[in-house]
Amino acid sequence: MTQNKSFCDNVVAIVKQIPKGRVTSYGAIAAALGMPRSARMVGYILNNGLFKGGEFIPAHRIVNRNGYLTGKHAFPGEQMMQELLENEGVIISDNRVVEFKKLFWNPASL
Template sequence: MEHEAEQISFFERVYNVTCKIPYGKVTSYGAIAKVLGSPKSARMVGWALNAVHNQSDVPAHRVLNRNGLLTGKHHFQGTNLMQQLLESEGHIVINNQLQDFEENFWNPPMDVLY
């Protein structure tokens, strides 16, 4: 039971960081994991976001893998919803990869949780 509570807490913290990604910016699963103090938990960040990808208040579409690939796109409704959401914010996506990933990368600051 205690492990379950820790997991929910981690997921909530993922959502809190994700909600702070500025419009037009993107980040990575690993960057979120690192700022949460669990740098080897990028996959867990992905699991957390899989649970909320259809909730409009958590911009999960702004979280990509470390190379700018839209690895979570199959969790969104429709074939290209994740890509469409990114393009609506001004990004260019070619072959499931964000073309301006480094220029628009948001590295969550250490105080993002406060």
């Protein structure tokens, strides 16, 4: 019971390991957990666990497969996600991560 027993905790654990200035996709995290088909759960559960555990999760580093900030609405301000990414050196253009393929971080690369 003291360990992770929910998919949520697993997702949070991976997200918290994302290096600064990097981004990843939902499917990549899901695949790292052994569920390459549950990409939807990653985003949905992150929204639910953004502040879960009393800690903030850098969910702004997670974007969809196209590099678009689909999850910006989960933040206090929809503009906040973009500012957070730009604050880490990630350039955003039209709600999309510039050079997303170059900044992509593979969670399974650990």
